[in-house]
Amino acid sequence: MTKSLSPMSWRKGTGLAGRAWNGTNREYDLFKELTVGVIVVTLLVLAASAIFSSPDDHSVTLKSWANSQPSDFVVTANTELGHTSATAGYGPPYNSTQGATQTIGPLDLQSLAGVKIPFDTAKDFVITPLSTLPNPPAAVATWNSATSDQQTSWTEAYGKALDKAKDNDPAAVASGNYGPVPALTRSLLTMAKQGSLDSVLQSGGSFYNFDYTRSVLFLGDGTYLKDLATKLHLSGDQWGMMNETGNYPGQSWLWLFSFFYQIEPFKSAANADLLVVFTVAILTLLLTLVPLIPGLRNLPRLIPFHKLVWRDYYKRR
Amino acid sequence: MQILLSSVAADASTIYLGWGAFTIQLGNFIVISVMLVLFALALVLPFPAGRKRK
Amino acid sequence: MTTVVPPPTTPTGPTEADSPSAKPDEEFYTWTGKARRWMLKTLPPKKLLPETQPSYVASWIYVFGMGAIASLAVIIVSGVVLSLNGPSWWHLSSLGHFVNSMHLWSVEFFFLFMVVHLWGKFWMAAWRGGRLLTWITGVVSFAVSIGAAFTGYLLQTNFESEWISFEAKDALNAAGIGAWFNVANVGQMFMWHITLLPLAVAAIVALHVLLVRVHGVVSPLDAAETDTQLRDAAFPELTDKADR
Numbered sequence: 001m002t003k004s005l006s007p008m009s010w011r012k013g014t015g016l017a018g019r020a021w022n023g024t025n026r027e028y029d030l031f032k033e034l035t036v037g038v039i040v041v042t043l044l045v046l047a048a049s050a051i052f053s054s055p056d057d058h059s060v061t062l063k064s065w066a067n068s069q070p071s072d073f074v075v076t077a078n079t080e081l082g083h084t085s086a087t088a089g090y091g092p093p094y095n096s097t098q099g100a101t102q103t104i105g106p107l108d109l110q111s112l113a114g115v116k117i118p119f120d121t122a123k124d125f126v127i128t129p130l131s132t133l134p135n136p137p138a139a140v141a142t143w144n145s146a147t148s149d150q151q152t153s154w155t156e157a158y159g160k161a162l163d164k165a166k167d168n169d170p171a172a173v174a175s176g177n178y179g180p181v182p183a184l185t186r187s188l189l190t191m192a193k194q195g196s197l198d199s200v201l202q203s204g205g206s207f208y209n210f211d212y213t214r215s216v217l218f219l220g221d222g223t224y225l226k227d228l229a230t231k232l233h234l235s236g237d238q239w240g241m242m243n244e245t246g247n248y249p250g251q252s253w254l255w256l257f258s259f260f261y262q263i264e265p266f267k268s269a270a271n272a273d274l275l276v277v278f279t280v281a282i283l284t285l286l287l288t289l290v291p292l293i294p295g296l297r298n299l300p301r302l303i304p305f306h307k308l309v310w311r312d313y314y315k316r317r
Numbered sequence: 318m319q320i321l322l323s324s325v326a327a328d329a330s331t332i333y334l335g336w337g338a339f340t341i342q343l344g345n346f347i348v349i350s351v352m353l354v355l356f357a358l359a360l361v362l363p364f365p366a367g368r369k370r371k
Numbered sequence: 372m373t374t375v376v377p378p379p380t381t382p383t384g385p386t387e388a389d390s391p392s393a394k395p396d397e398e399f400y401t402w403t404g405k406a407r408r409w410m411l412k413t414l415p416p417k418k419l420l421p422e423t424q425p426s427y428v429a430s431w432i433y434v435f436g437m438g439a440i441a442s443l444a445v446i447i448v449s450g451v452v453l454s455l456n457g458p459s460w461w462h463l464s465s466l467g468h469f470v471n472s473m474h475l476w477s478v479e480f481f482f483l484f485m486v487v488h489l490w491g492k493f494w495m496a497a498w499r500g501g502r503l504l505t506w507i508t509g510v511v512s513f514a515v516s517i518g519a520a521f522t523g524y525l526l527q528t529n530f531e532s533e534w535i536s537f538e539a540k541d542a543l544n545a546a547g548i549g550a551w552f553n554v555a556n557v558g559q560m561f562m563w564h565i566t567l568l569p570l571a572v573a574a575i576v577a578l579h580v581l582l583v584r585v586h587g588v589v590s591p592l593d594a595a596e597t598d599t600q601l602r603d604a605a606f607p608e609l610t611d612k613a614d615r
Contacts, residue, residue: 007592008496010503016590016601017500023601025423026366037434037441041480045445048479049472056462056471057530093550102545109547116550210558212536217555220537229534233333236538239340245531246331248475249344251524253482253517262339273545288510291498301592305494308360310591313427317598348479356487359431366429 008298010291055245057232062201062215065224066192071168073192076222077185078162080121081143082155085221088121094217095120102271104278117213122151125218129200130187137187139180146179154179236261256280414585421584426600428588432491436583438484443576445477447569454565458528458557478520485513497589505586508579515575519568525560 005013012018066073079085091100093116101110119125130140143151158178165172170182170189191197201218203209219225226235234240241258244250260266260276269275290296300306307314332343341349399405452470453461461467489509498506521539525532536554543549553559594601 008499010498010501010506012501015500016594016596017502019500021425021587021590023598024426024603026426026429028421028424028428030420033434033437034441037437038444041438041441041445041477044480045442045449045473045476048476049469052472052476053468054472054475055531056468056527059529059533090544093544093553110545113544113547113550117553210561211553211556212533213553213555216533216537219533225534225537228530229538233331233340233342234531234534234538239342240538242345243342244344247343249348249479250342251517251520252345252348253486253520255345255349271545273542277542277546284510284514288507290493291503291506297496297498300494300496303494304592305360306496306592309430309432309491309495310427310593312364312429313591313598313600314593316600317595348483352483352486355435355483356432356490359435359487359491362431364429364431 006294006298008301010297052248055248057245060219060225060228061195062192062198062219063195065219065222066189066197069222069224070189070193071162071170072222072224073189074170074185075159075162075168076218077126077188078155078159078181079221080125080218081181081184082152082159083121084155084159085121087217087221090217093117102274104271104274109274119214121218124214125201126184126188129191129197130184132200132205133187133191137180137183139183139187142180143184150179153177154181158182158185237267256283414581418587419581419584425588425590427591427594432487432495433588435484435488435491439481439488440576440580442477442481442484443572446474446481447573449474449477450565450569458526458561462528474523478523481516482520485516489513495589496592499589499592500586502582502586502589505579505582508575508582512572512575512579515568515571519564519572522560522564522568525554526557526564528557 005011005015007015062073076085080088083089087094089097089100091097092110092113095118096115101108103110127140127143130136146154154177157176158173158181161173161176161178162168162170164174170186173182188197191200198215199209201215202212229235229240230238232245233243234245236258239255239258239262241261242251242254257276257280260279261272266272266275266279286293286296333340334343334346335341397408399408449470453467453474456464456467456470461471492506492509524535525539539554540549543552543554552563
């Protein structure tokens with residue numbers, strides 16, 4: 001290029017950096033370095049694995065949830081029936097709840113992607129599983145024949161009553177007009193406690209299953225899963241994204257992603273996820289394009305670590 | 318840098334180091350420290366002189 | 372039956388690597404021939420598998436790229452063993468758990484070495500002299516590796532993967548990616564983790580390494596034509612003595 005090419009430029013130019021080196025050389029054995037590298041790393045990995053092992057905390061299930069926190073399960077099941085759970089109001093890709101998506105100005109990628117994994121929380125989390133029972137409770141038929149307004153008023157009333165009851169205990173709920181809802185949630189609780197809800201929700205009645213979307217979302221709508229994660233410092237506002245259980249190192253390379261969730265304005269933004277994704281994407285792009293950015297690419301000259309790297313070379317010039 | 322051992326989590330013996338609002342899990346802290354130490358050592362430690370060729 | 376193909380019109384001696392277009396008069400008619408000419412010109416064997424490096428390549432900072440590649444080899448071997456035994460093997464067998472530990476620790480070492488390598492290359496401004504694509508492939512391989520590692524965390528089939536799939540869906544859904552890349556769909560994540568992403572990492576790393584060989588190791592920032600190492604290249608004994 002031109003003679004006034006910056007020494008920090010990525011261009012080939014006419015300088016030393018752009019030409020094949022024809023100065024002094026030292027012996028170098030690529031394959032030997034590779035072999036030594038593989039041996040050293042293998043020994044390091046074997047040692048770390050033998051000394052530290054790796055964590056494996058047993059998974060939780062709808063069954064363990066229903067058995068350890070039955071009230072939380074019933075409260076959540078009621079919100080699934082009444083379409084007031086986080087999942088029911090999530091928007092795309094699960095349903096088309098209006099105004100639920102995260103946007104930046106007119107940019108609404110979530111809606112653009114569409115409802116690709118559609119389900120209805122009342123039907124798919126509660127009614128359909130109960131219908132698979134050998135003797136479905138009569139409440140299922142009552143629910144199915146009611147209008148949606150009627151259904152909503154039942155779940156609303158039952159939700160308020162559960163809220164008021166001591167420890168949200170369904171057994172302590174004052175009597176009221178809840179229609180078939182208490183019977184439905186009670187049956188679902190029994191099903192969950194016995195473990196059959198896990199398989200029904202996961203496989204949808206078929207033999208094989210590879211997709212846990214519904215089970216994970218149902219679990220996450222309650223407080224059980226979240227409380228466990230918080231206890232293990234895994235939630236997003238605890239730098240949980242980069243944490244592993246126990247003292248094991250986790251995905252520390254996600255530190256930047258995790259970092260933005262800890263600070264304003266991201267922390268309390270309604271569209272925090274989208275803002276963080278964009279910010280990290282832009283910063284990654286900047287890193288990729290460092291050689292093209294005059295201010296950034298001059299840093300190695302301003303902070304001359306290179307004097308240390310090449311100190312032998314510079315000494316002998 | 319002042320790192321305070323702010324809390325020992327309720328769960329088992331997991332250790333979190335904290336500085337104000339920032340917390341870091343011990344495992345991550347060690348890995349990141351090792352990175353920095355290795356970088357520093359790589360710059361400072363003398364490299365064995367290889368045989369010279371033309 | 373067998374068609375006798377006349378031997379190719381190779382020159383008598385082996386191809387001289389330093390002057391790859393050793394046979395400027397040779398004509399290439401096929402895509403294959405033209406590709407071979409381009410490859411030999413861009414990366415002659417001696418450049419691909421060198422026995423020497425410039426004398427300035429003398430610092431521990433240069434070993435971290437190889438460290439990352441060695442870690443990647445251990446990741447792939449331990450990952451193959453894990454995948455051939457199926458996703459729940461490691462919960463049930465102590466050998467499986469040990470191989471899982473190897474997979475985890477090789478990933479930790481991989482990123483550790485890769486990050487030190489990245490810092491080193493940044494402070495050496497290693498993109499100079501036509502090495503832009505080398506830098507870019509390096510950063511891309513880092514980014515793709517993060518994706519590959521992330522899908523691995525989703526396949527642990529334990530509490531952590533359960534939680535991560537719940538937690539991570541929000542960012543992906545907000546960006547419109549979750550509809551196609553469903554973190555709670557274990558079957559889908561398996562395919563990403565054991566086929567597509569490892570292939571992508573391996574391909575980008577391979578391209579990165581080939582680019583390093585094509586361009587050679589970048590010269591020192593302050594190197595100049597008047598340096599002893601360049602002037603006295605023909606008489607190494609002189610500098611050699613001074614070194615000791």
